Amino acid sequence: MATPPKRKWSWRSGAGRALVYQALLVVVLLGLLAYLASNTVRNMQARGIQSGFGFLADAAGFDISESLISFESIDPYWKAFLVGLLNTLRVAAIGIVLTTVLGTLLGVGRFASNALVRGACYAYVELFRNVPVLLQLLMWYLLLVEYLPAPQEPIHLLGDWVFLSKGGLAFPVPQWSPHWAWSVPVPSGFLMEGGATVTPEFLAVLLGLSLYTAAFVAEVVRSGIASVSRGQADAAASLGLSPAQTMRLVTLPQALRVIVPPLTNQYLNLTKNSSLAVAIGYPDVVSIANTALNQTGRAVECIAIIMLVYLSTSLSTSALMNAYNRRVAIAER
Amino acid sequence: MSAFLPLPARPAPVRNRGALPWMRRNLFGNWPSRVVTALALVFVAWLLPQAVSWGLWHAVFERSTDACQAARGSGACWGVVAEKYRIILWGRYPFEQHWRAELASVVLLGLVVASCMRRFWNRWLLLGWAVGLSIFFGLMGGGVLGLVAVPSDQWGGLPLTLMLSTLSVAGAFPLAVLVALGRRSNLPLVRSLCVVYIELIRGVPLISVLFMASFLFPLLLPVGATPDVLVRVLAGITLFSAAYLAEIVRGGLQALPRGQLEAAASLGLGYWRTQGLVVLPQALATVVPGIMGSFISLFKDTSLVTIVSLYELTGALGLALNGDADWRPFKIEAYLFIAAIYFCFCFSMSRYSLWVERQLAQSKAR
Amino acid sequence: MQTDSIIQFEKVNKWYGDDFHVLRDIDLSVRVGERIVICGPSGSGKSTLIRCVNRLEEHQTGRIVVDGIELRDDLKAIEQVRRRVGMVFQQFNLFPHLSVLDNLTLAPIWVSKMSKPEAQERAMQQLQRVRIAEQAHKYPLQLSGGQQQRVAIARALCLTPRIMLFDEPTSALDPEMINEVLDVMTELAQQGITMLCVTHEMGFAKAVADRVVFMDQGQIVEQNSPARFFEQPENERTRAFLANIIGH
Numbered sequence: 001m002a003t004p005p006k007r008k009w010s011w012r013s014g015a016g017r018a019l020v021y022q023a024l025l026v027v028v029l030l031g032l033l034a035y036l037a038s039n040t041v042r043n044m045q046a047r048g049i050q051s052g053f054g055f056l057a058d059a060a061g062f063d064i065s066e067s068l069i070s071f072e073s074i075d076p077y078w079k080a081f082l083v084g085l086l087n088t089l090r091v092a093a094i095g096i097v098l099t100t101v102l103g104t105l106l107g108v109g110r111f112a113s114n115a116l117v118r119g120a121c122y123a124y125v126e127l128f129r130n131v132p133v134l135l136q137l138l139m140w141y142l143l144l145v146e147y148l149p150a151p152q153e154p155i156h157l158l159g160d161w162v163f164l165s166k167g168g169l170a171f172p173v174p175q176w177s178p179h180w181a182w183s184v185p186v187p188s189g190f191l192m193e194g195g196a197t198v199t200p201e202f203l204a205v206l207l208g209l210s211l212y213t214a215a216f217v218a219e220v221v222r223s224g225i226a227s228v229s230r231g232q233a234d235a236a237a238s239l240g241l242s243p244a245q246t247m248r249l250v251t252l253p254q255a256l257r258v259i260v261p262p263l264t265n266q267y268l269n270l271t272k273n274s275s276l277a278v279a280i281g282y283p284d285v286v287s288i289a290n291t292a293l294n295q296t297g298r299a300v301e302c303i304a305i306i307m308l309v310y311l312s313t314s315l316s317t318s319a320l321m322n323a324y325n326r327r328v329a330i331a332e333r
Numbered sequence: 334m335s336a337f338l339p340l341p342a343r344p345a346p347v348r349n350r351g352a353l354p355w356m357r358r359n360l361f362g363n364w365p366s367r368v369v370t371a372l373a374l375v376f377v378a379w380l381l382p383q384a385v386s387w388g389l390w391h392a393v394f395e396r397s398t399d400a401c402q403a404a405r406g407s408g409a410c411w412g413v414v415a416e417k418y419r420i421i422l423w424g425r426y427p428f429e430q431h432w433r434a435e436l437a438s439v440v441l442l443g444l445v446v447a448s449c450m451r452r453f454w455n456r457w458l459l460l461g462w463a464v465g466l467s468i469f470f471g472l473m474g475g476g477v478l479g480l481v482a483v484p485s486d487q488w489g490g491l492p493l494t495l496m497l498s499t500l501s502v503a504g505a506f507p508l509a510v511l512v513a514l515g516r517r518s519n520l521p522l523v524r525s526l527c528v529v530y531i532e533l534i535r536g537v538p539l540i541s542v543l544f545m546a547s548f549l550f551p552l553l554l555p556v557g558a559t560p561d562v563l564v565r566v567l568a569g570i571t572l573f574s575a576a577y578l579a580e581i582v583r584g585g586l587q588a589l590p591r592g593q594l595e596a597a598a599s600l601g602l603g604y605w606r607t608q609g610l611v612v613l614p615q616a617l618a619t620v621v622p623g624i625m626g627s628f629i630s631l632f633k634d635t636s637l638v639t640i641v642s643l644y645e646l647t648g649a650l651g652l653a654l655n656g657d658a659d660w661r662p663f664k665i666e667a668y669l670f671i672a673a674i675y676f677c678f679c680f681s682m683s684r685y686s687l688w689v690e691r692q693l694a695q696s697k698a699r
Numbered sequence: 700m701q702t703d704s705i706i707q708f709e710k711v712n713k714w715y716g717d718d719f720h721v722l723r724d725i726d727l728s729v730r731v732g733e734r735i736v737i738c739g740p741s742g743s744g745k746s747t748l749i750r751c752v753n754r755l756e757e758h759q760t761g762r763i764v765v766d767g768i769e770l771r772d773d774l775k776a777i778e779q780v781r782r783r784v785g786m787v788f789q790q791f792n793l794f795p796h797l798s799v800l801d802n803l804t805l806a807p808i809w810v811s812k813m814s815k816p817e818a819q820e821r822a823m824q825q826l827q828r829v830r831i832a833e834q835a836h837k838y839p840l841q842l843s844g845g846q847q848q849r850v851a852i853a854r855a856l857c858l859t860p861r862i863m864l865f866d867e868p869t870s871a872l873d874p875e876m877i878n879e880v881l882d883v884m885t886e887l888a889q890q891g892i893t894m895l896c897v898t899h900e901m902g903f904a905k906a907v908a909d910r911v912v913f914m915d916q917g918q919i920v921e922q923n924s925p926a927r928f929f930e931q932p933e934n935e936r937t938r939a940f941l942a943n944i945i946g947h
Contacts, residue, residue, distance in 0.1 A: 237781070
């Protein structure tokens with residue numbers, strides 16, 4: 001089989017010009033980077049700011065109000081960042097679960113036969129979508145802090161197992177030191193004995209984020225269900241399937257494929273919005289980084305850490321979503 | 334079979350339209366529906382009187398802390414709004430010069446509304462924007478025409494929110510178009526740079542971009558140059574929204590049929606002419622709803638500049654109430670006030686966006 | 700009412716909204732095993748008529764009785780009717796997320812409460828009947844239009860209906876694939892099933908139908924055996940319609 005002849009190189013061809021443009025671009029970029037870098041170095045010298053990630057081993061010198069692992073002020077900065085990361089993941093994970101449940105109910109509710117249900121779902125979406133999330137977080141925090149009772153006289157929920165007060169939400173946790181048992185909180189003065197507590201800050205961030213994102217999830221679910229053509233419901237009805245069976249076996253599986261990509265986007269938005277916790281005093285990773293930045297002056301390093309944390313979360317979630325998409329793609333020719 | 338006598342159309346015997354049939358179908362259609370309607374009516378009957386009583390009958394409208402304290406728990410204190418609305422709306426702007434901030438806001442708002450109406454979509458609009466923006470900055474900043482100069486860190490409240498949203502979208506738009514075109518370019522270096530920029534910005538929260546703008550931009554500029562905090566924040570928000578807008582524009586570019594590019598090429602149009610005359614006009618028209626959505630998100634996101642100490646609407650509220658022990662207990666009413674402001678703006682914008690979508694769909698339907 | 704009629708329309712009227720009178724005083728009686736072709740210009744109400752048989756559309760006045768069951772708001776009655784009536788759509792409406800076999804076994808398993816092996820065996824029988832058994836494990840979008848429509852016919856047959864409704868089954872197909880579907884429908888017709896078919900395929904009507912019904916503006920204008928319908932139409936309107944469609 002004959003091979004095509006080799007093409008002569010020409011600087012005027014498309015490929016030639018592309019090379020020239022990109023070479024020019026490289027020169028310009030390198031020049032710009034050099035300029036910015038020299039500025040940065042000179043500015044940092046002028047202000048006496050040191051650089052390097054070595055500060056992460058130094059003692060943090062501040063306390064953190066809530067943490068999944070134990071933390072003292074003599075612990076190093078890197079441990080403080082770890083606590084912040086865990087707090088971010090904690091509120092994001094629970095928030096994602098809550099927002100999915102609520103958002104799906106609201107999205108499906110837009111198709112209910114009762115006009116009041118449809119109207120209520122629509123009203124919720126419009127109300128929560130059109131007010132900034134920061135404002136909603138601040139309002140929830142204010143409500144929780146103002147109107148919850150003092151820790152000495154908390155609200156009893158679920159009998160005597162769960163307590164709600166200005167000190168937070170206290171609930172039982174399993175304990176295994178003597179043997180498997182529930183450690184149930186008991187109100188005693190300012191703190192609870194036993195059990196685990198989440199602070200009002202955590203509750204405010206969780207509530208604010210979940211309720212806000214649920215409005216967007218509802219829209220995503222609604223347009224996913226609407227994207228399934230009416231003919232599918234007709235065919236299912238003509239086969240004798242009930243409306244509930246049609247929704248479960250025919251509509252939802254097809255709707256899910258349309259729903260998953262934008263839904264993942266909303267999960268990422270919720271995670272990114274958890275950074276607003278800095279305005280309320282919930283110690284997420286941005287909050288900790290902000291404190292560290294103010295104490296050490298290492299602006300570049302701290303901001304770099306924040307961006308690294310969120311970038312890796314976003315990229316890994318995108319990769320997971322792409323893999324899921326490939327698996328469930330409707331087989332075509 | 335005999336000769337066929339066609340029957341004339343008759344009206345329906347039982348009305349399908351009208352309020353009563355609608356209620357029968359939508360409120361009492363089946364048993365679960367009837368139960369829900371009944372429960373909803375009971376709930377409203379319980380809630381509505383309480384809400385009206387708290388919000389209206391027993392509410393306090395005068396600017397008196399004593400009256401408000403007396404009504405605590407049973408009536409809303411709208412007096413806090415009456416007392417503090419000027420600080421909330423205009424931030425730390427000097428009290429006597431508030432009229433300038435009001436006028437500037439009206440000018441900017443008028444510009445935005447005019448840009449939304451079809452009959453103003455021509456060259457004069459750009460001129461209008463140039464003039465309008467100069468008026469805005471002239472009024473707010475002062476120092477000209479005998480107006481007292483007001484430094485930019487005292488600007489706040491509603492004009493700040495409006496200015497940040499409109500300017501960042503206006504500035505982000507050309508950048509977003511370039512980045513979107515770059516992402517679809519054949520030059521691998523250009524494409525990679527655009528991808529890195531978009532994915533980097535979209536992967537991190539706005540707060541970190543604002544921190545970057547606030548703390549890092551001063552380091553990148555020559556020693557001694559201290560840019561205005563407003564300029565820094567504006568640059569940060571512009572970069573942020575440009576990345577999201579670029580993705581929206583890219584969607585429009587992708588939706589354009591291949592045949593358009595082929596037709597332009599066969600007519601001998603070069604790259605930039607093709608983009609400017611054929612591709613962009615069609616692509617941008619397709620994604621106007623997406624751009625509106627971006628603008629609405631941006632409008633809400635400006636509330637975040639509170640965290641870097643610029644007192645726009647949300648921050649101004651803290652300014653107004655955190656230091657005032659008398660009025661501080663009534664913060665919730667003030668929050669409801671600004672929530673209502675945001676809601677009005679954002680809801681009208683989303684209604685407008687739906688209207689635009691319908692207009693575009695009409696022009697596509699044959 | 701004729702005692703051996705399996706579908707009975709008595710003075711049936713239907714309106715869309717308050718103004719659009721889409722079915723006007725329809726009287727139609729279909730005997731067991733009869734094959735009826737319904738034709739007419741678009742907007743004449745033919746699709747609406749057959750969609751009323753399995754209650755995909757609701758009529759406002761008059762009576763419709765299918766296999767002894769009267770169609771009213773009674774959900775149980777509607778369920779029973781749908782088990783005895785199968786429908787094939789113009790747009791196939793196969794479930795794209797399920798394989799061909801799963802498309803066929805869905806209703807038998809979830810509605811007739813059959814066991815999975817039994818449902819699959821019956822499904823394979825129907826697939827063989829329409830000569831597409833080798834595609835059982837493919838997905839609908841991997842098949843051609845003609846193949847998809849044959850699968851749709853097999854799906855409707857899995858519930859062993861006594862009546863089959865066809866709503867313009869070949870209108871969405873490439874010309875080359877129309878015949879493979881018409882062949883299957885002809886075989887079905889010869890096996891004695893009652894058929895109501897809305898179609899423009901006059902060759903099929905001439906070959907297979909016992910009766911041709913012509914509708915215009917919501918009314919039945921004329922119904923006759925194919926021979927008399929095509930050779931000696933009694934109505935001016937029918938004549939005009941036939942001249943238009945046979946002239947191609």
